[in-house]
Amino acid sequence: MANKHLEFEALVHAYSVDLYRYAYWLCKEKSLAEDIVQETFVRAWKALDKLKDAKAAKAWLITIMRREMARHFKKYPAVDLPLDEVEDIQNEEGLDSVSSIALHQAIATLPAEYCEPLLLQVLGGYSCNEIAEILNINPGAVMTRTFRARQKLHRLLGDEQTELRLVRNK
Amino acid sequence: MMRCLEVHHSLNTEPSKKTEEVLNHLKICPECKRYARQLDQFEHNLSNQLRIVAPEGLAYRILLNQNLKTHQHNQQTRRRWYGIAASIALTLTLVSGVLYFNQPDSLDQIALLHVKNEQHHLTDKNNIQLTALNHILNPLRIKLDQSIGTINYAGTCQIGSHRGGHIVIQGETAPITLLLMPGEHIPHKEKVKGENYKGIIFPVETGSIALIGEGDTDLEPLLNKIKMSLRAI
Numbered sequence: 001m002a003n004k005h006l007e008f009e010a011l012v013h014a015y016s017v018d019l020y021r022y023a024y025w026l027c028k029e030k031s032l033a034e035d036i037v038q039e040t041f042v043r044a045w046k047a048l049d050k051l052k053d054a055k056a057a058k059a060w061l062i063t064i065m066r067r068e069m070a071r072h073f074k075k076y077p078a079v080d081l082p083l084d085e086v087e088d089i090q091n092e093e094g095l096d097s098v099s100s101i102a103l104h105q106a107i108a109t110l111p112a113e114y115c116e117p118l119l120l121q122v123l124g125g126y127s128c129n130e131i132a133e134i135l136n137i138n139p140g141a142v143m144t145r146t147f148r149a150r151q152k153l154h155r156l157l158g159d160e161q162t163e164l165r166l167v168r169n170k
Numbered sequence: 171m172m173r174c175l176e177v178h179h180s181l182n183t184e185p186s187k188k189t190e191e192v193l194n195h196l197k198i199c200p201e202c203k204r205y206a207r208q209l210d211q212f213e214h215n216l217s218n219q220l221r222i223v224a225p226e227g228l229a230y231r232i233l234l235n236q237n238l239k240t241h242q243h244n245q246q247t248r249r250r251w252y253g254i255a256a257s258i259a260l261t262l263t264l265v266s267g268v269l270y271f272n273q274p275d276s277l278d279q280i281a282l283l284h285v286k287n288e289q290h291h292l293t294d295k296n297n298i299q300l301t302a303l304n305h306i307l308n309p310l311r312i313k314l315d316q317s318i319g320t321i322n323y324a325g326t327c328q329i330g331s332h333r334g335g336h337i338v339i340q341g342e343t344a345p346i347t348l349l350l351m352p353g354e355h356i357p358h359k360e361k362v363k364g365e366n367y368k369g370i371i372f373p374v375e376t377g378s379i380a381l382i383g384e385g386d387t388d389l390e391p392l393l394n395k396i397k398m399s400l401r402a403i
Contacts, residue, residue, distance in 0.1 A: 008233075008236065009233060012229045012232050012233055012236075013229050016224070016228050016229045016232055017224040017228065017229075020224045020225070020228060021220060021221060021222055021224065024222055025220065025222075030225065034225055034228065034231075037228070037232065038231070038232055038235055041232045041235075041236060042235070042236065042239060045236055045239075045240075099215070100215070100218075100219065103215055103216065103219045104219050107216075107219060107220065119220065121184070121186075122213070122216060122217050122220050123217075123220050123221070125186075127184070127187065128183070128184055143183045143184070146182075146183050146184065147179065147182045147183045150182045150212075151182065153212075153216070154212075
């Protein structure tokens, strides 16, 4: 039992922040993100004996959190973050430039199917194959989605240099 | 050699993983190199934006929440165990009470009660012969080798928890009841004392035998006869 507590504590310290970020970008609500992370760890505690490989802990926690998120949105369908909350975000996150706010806003508008692989790649540092495993889709779909997610961000930011390059080459 | 379009696609798909082919292309294509640099800057900004500040004390709140839940769960489990223990204690008390109050009478009391309940057989005058008597006792796997007196009634009936033999013998002054109770064991010979009946009950190999008469009838001579004659088959 003492080992279980230590193991759990280590998981919380190692991954709670990443999970919070992941949850936040999917639900775009700070308090809800924290609730979901709390519930994720409650479930993780109950199922901790099933975690055989410590290296797989992060992916395991993400899977639990995604299920928790799906449960939540099934019960309470998601609503888009109103634009007037951007000011709050600016204050709370300390965004110091117009471009940062714009990027923040652009990420917030990404549909979950594009946002999730991007989060796993940038925040989680996972490869396309690993993301495919976590999201239970094929690696090709992951590549398409991460590509499209970035293109969408470039477009939303009006970043012609990075977006139009592809068009010119076609 | 990779084409520019393929390089751009690769850079936009998995920017942190630049393959050897991509790197070789970047070495010889200044335009793509510039593009890659722009994308790197974009990735840097993207990464910074995604890494929003987590609420202060998040990890400690999670651990606190878990500790509270575990404590709550332990309390519930303890309460559940107390509940189960209390239920078991109550059940045991009830069962012991029921067993105590429904405890069957001792064998001598059973025998006395049986004679009392079937006292109408005391007046029977059937004069049953030894062969007929043994025929009646046959299902009990018991027989008598010789006559033990005048038999006015013989039958089998439920005595206690087993089927036994009920025999009424003509005594010198009053009828005497002989109860053959296979399967009903007692440790030693005992006296049977009722309001109107008195007798003895004694163990045999296959169970017990009770001899019950009225008043102060001397049962010992008959008892000896029975002991001499009774056989298990």
